[in-house]
Amino acid sequence: MYIKQRNHSTPALSRRDFLKTGSAIGGGLVIGFFIPGATRFANAEPAPNAPFAPNAFLHITPDNKVTVQINRLEFGQGVHTSLTMIIADELDADWSQMSAQLAPAGDAYKDPVFGIQMTGGSGTINHSFTQYREIGARARAMLIAAAADRWNVPHEQCHAAKGVVLGPHGHKATYGELADAAMAQPLPQKIALKNPKDFRFIGKPMPRLDSRDKSNGKQPFGIDFALPGMKVAVIAHPPVFGGKVAQYDAAKALDIKGVAGVFQIPTDRGGSGVAVVADGFWPAKQGRDALAIDWDTANVEKVTSADQLAQYKALARQTGTVARDADVSALATAPKKIVAEYSFPYLAHTPMETLNCVIDLQQDHCTLWVGSQFQTFDRAAVAATAGLKPEQVTLNTLMAGGGFGRRAVPTSDYIVEAVHVAKAYRASGKTGAVKVIWSREDDIRGGYYRPSHVHRAEIGLDDQGQILAWNHVIVGQSITQGTPFASVMIKNGVDNTMIEGMGEPYEVPLKLSAHTVTANVPVLWWRSVGSTHTAFVMETLIDEAATLAGVDPVVYRQKLMGPKSQRHQAALKMAVEKSGYGTRKLPKGHAFGVAVHESFKSVVAYVVEASLEKGVPKLHKVTAGIHCNLAVNPLTIEAQVQGAILMGLGTTLPGAAITLKDGVVEQHNFSDYTVARMPDMPRVEVHIIPSADPPTGMGEPGLPPLAPAFANAIAKLTGKRLRSLPFNLENA
């Protein structure tokens, strides 16, 4: 997901933002952040079992272990490892002494740019690089100061290396030995960050800290968390978003062994549902299956996808709210024209771990364990729903099995529902924690989709194929309307998440307008957000224009890019050269396809090799040129690019669409909602442009250019332009 930054530079944190923080179990050096408005510990919300002050970032214990608090959710993108690398580098630690923990909800852990605690917008490394470097550097300075005092030598004669401080006369002490004394040192006024050429971890391919536990079944995820006596709940959601329970009969459900209670609860969007609370998931699900519920959906809008598509297509023929203006009068006289209509369906995120939330609601306190991408909002929503103050809510962040945006919900839908279940359960006189688990069907039918869209482009070209005028209309729902993000994201009536990625990096006379439609289907950011569709439209149209011009599509792009597009040029050049585009002979029936796109400040260019196998588009190979400035962990970046390619490929496959009929979602599980599988995976080669500039994110930017590069290769083979995702050759 993407949120506009409040300002463009990552603010360097001032010295007074840091503090030493006490109360660490086991002693040692703890460095945290000052929370404005709070005295040192006034805000303390002790997380059970956490050996940390609530604002700690780094803890060095006398047993020579260094634990880093991660101010994000780890859900595959690798920040558990990369943020730890950043601290370890400036700390001059030994890698073997490092470990990481996910921080609970707390003001200290807010994203330094966004101002809320969240994981999204491919922002972790981009926003927290300097923050984590400074923490490591401060701790190192304090350890050196402690050593110098102990040995009674000048600080300048001591230096740190691989987890030890070395002094002038053969002195040597480990960080663990110095940790308590370092804690007594004043926080350094000034610190010097390393010269990047001295980095030992940053920029090196570092293996993940969590790969072992994720290979032997030991890594706990949110869904694995359990408390003694805890119950499991599943919820029967209304079949249409916002529908209500008219009446229900729970008798059969209550007969099932292990079912502890059945409760009607408020659900998302003003609806209601029925929760079954039981000893485990299976009796809870059996109980849900045994419920007899009459639903009242009379007063909610019932969307049908085919009708919506017709509505969107009609709207797309009219100018919408103008987001970017240009003189397009040349359209009337242009000798050549492209008129293209594109459509994109709703998409579910389907992270492998379905949504879940453990909640322990007490009279005056509530504790949650959840894989949240949005701790600040989720905690506030829990407090509001439970009738508590935010400081009475402890939200522990647990690792999540993917998310792709689905765990960053401005309404906190699934967490608020969990609070309602816990309230109903408690009101029935029962005590103890409840874990709400969504089935896969709940996940696929539960809304918060990538919005569906129609684009319509009219492009006028001269006889040489140069673009004279481009009139472009986008139709879709706004992701941020009615959320706290609206004021930042919606500019002059157009949601930036709908149009981001249009135009750039090409210098074209583009007039862009948008129709914002409301529909009773909850929508949300989905890995790479607006670029999931804008990149497809831009990069297939530019390719088509190149074909009309009779110019090689790489050359055409290079010429059309403005002078500010150095990173695009470099990424494209890298992908072209490494792929053998234009020089390597392909097997018969194979073709190259190209696309380049910037999202979240990183640029990704793909050259793909594809063919048709029995008439079905098949992707064989992807060569990637990446520009993300300094590549903090190239191994993670490669993984993120592979993953984004696979997910982008998934959007092209038949069945990768959520459709509705009379308000009811037509898909249920992986049987009728397609995701990419092992045989779909192309060979991927990732090449990163060397750079020492401040790093930009790579969680999402690998996704947008995949589908258009693939479509461009298929167009070369068939002469037909694919105008929709998933691909539909018949309609091309």
Add this chain to the structure above:
Amino acid sequence: MLTLNINGQDKQFDIDPSTPILWALRDNLNLTGTKFGCGAALCGACTVHINGLPVRSCVTPISAAVGQHITTIEAMGDDRIGKALQAAWVRHDVPQCGYCQSGQIMSAAALLKTNKKPNDADIDSAMSGNICRCGTYQRIREAIKDAAATLA
């Protein structure tokens, strides 16, 4: 009361015999390495071995496994092939979110039991029932081949 042999130990269950093995493992034994992904034999996250063969535990009731030997990811470190695969997974930095990986390793172990040197096509077909939303497939292919090589 049903008795199941899980990772070499007999365990008793006083639950509905139709309960899938997956939920008996997770909710009754707190063996949470086996994951829920779809509940309908469509994703492979819940894969366990029964008598050495890969089975989707989300659709296999405990009543069907009485007297059989169930092996889960938690015991794969004691298995020659499982151990080699886990080591290869770490060497190749396979996991991203990691949620699907127990199932991936269980499927890969079943493959290597019958095919000592699988090629890409063998791997694709043996692993096509295991979904990874994070897209770790390329590294899985490499890790399986590497594990096969270390076992040869």
